[in-house]
Amino acid sequence: MVAGTxxxxxxxxSYALDLSxxxxxxxxxxxxxxxxxxxxxxxxxxxxxxxxxIAVLVPCCFATSIILFCWRFVHDLGGxxxxxxxxxxxxxxxxxxxxxxxxxxxxxxSEYGTRMGMGYTIASVGALLGNPIAGLARDSGSLDVLERWxxxxxxxxxxxLIATALMVWARVLRAGIDLTxxx
Numbered sequence: 001m002v003a004g005t006x007x008x009x010x011x012x013x014s015y016a017l018d019l020s021x022x023x024x025x026x027x028x029x030x031x032x033x034x035x036x037x038x039x040x041x042x043x044x045x046x047x048x049x050x051x052x053x054i055a056v057l058v059p060c061c062f063a064t065s066i067i068l069f070c071w072r073f074v075h076d077l078g079g080x081x082x083x084x085x086x087x088x089x090x091x092x093x094x095x096x097x098x099x100x101x102x103x104x105x106x107x108x109x110s111e112y113g114t115r116m117g118m119g120y121t122i123a124s125v126g127a128l129l130g131n132p133i134a135g136l137a138r139d140s141g142s143l144d145v146l147e148r149w150x151x152x153x154x155x156x157x158x159x160x161l162i163a164t165a166l167m168v169w170a171r172v173l174r175a176g177i178d179l180t181x182x183x
Contacts, residue, residue, distance in 0.1 A: 001061060001167075002123040003130030004068065004159030005094050008087055009033065010131045011152060012080075018145045021077050029084055036085040040092020045100070048093075052182035053101030054171045060093035061164040068157035072150040098123070104183050105174060130159060 012033065016026040048056045067087045074083050102119050106112045137151030175183055 001094060001098075001126065001160060001163035003126030003133070004156035004163070005064065005091055005130075006127060007131055007134040007152060007156035008068070008071070008084065011134065011149075012084060015145075015149055016077075016080060018149070019075060019077075019080065021080065025077060029080060032081055033084045033088045036088035037092045037095060040089035041096040042092075044093030045096055048097055048100060053097050053104050054167055054174075054183050055179075056093055057097050057101060058164055058167050058171070060090055060097075061160050061167060063090050064094060065157040065160035065164065068153050068160065071153040072146055075146060101183075105170070126159070130156070 009030075012029055013026040016029055017023065021029075044056050044060060064087065067083060067090060071083055071087075074080050098119065099116065102115050103112055106115050134152040134155040137155040139148050139151055142148040171183060
């Protein structure tokens with residue numbers, strides 16, 4: 001999940017500059033992204049209290065991948081601000097819920113610290129490799145900005161689709177297909 005989540009944060013200014021957006025405005029787009037992720041953390045945590053962390057993470061992760069697939073069609077400042085803010089509002093749950101979800105999946109609370117460490121160790125590999133892989137997926141030979149960047153967005157979206165599938169699998173392993181069980 002982390003491998004795909006942080007790709008837009010890392011590349012948004014380069015993408016905006018390639019779209020010929022004013023350099024000072026690209027800094028503002030990053031500020032808008034950070035504000036949107038701040039506001040996106042609250043509703044998902046509230047919903048996780050009601051339905052469980054995985055029940056909220058799965059749709060957030062899937063919606064984030066769809067947004068990343070659509071990023072390929074953004075070609076102006078207005079679209080970039082809209083999709084960036086939407087992306088970051090949705091990823092607010094992806095940033096704030098993994099720790100709570102790990103806690104909910106841990107039956108023996110004495111194992112919580114170990115599981116948290118293992119989970120974030122695995123996430124750190126995604127954080128370390130996601131951006132460089134997405135950067136390599138850009139087509140530097142293409143003259144069209146949208147075509148040049150679509151590989152980066154597709155790599156990030158694909159990582160989030162894989163994360164969605166893994167979370168569904170974890171949910172089924174832990175509680176079966178009974179959706180009334182809160183995890």
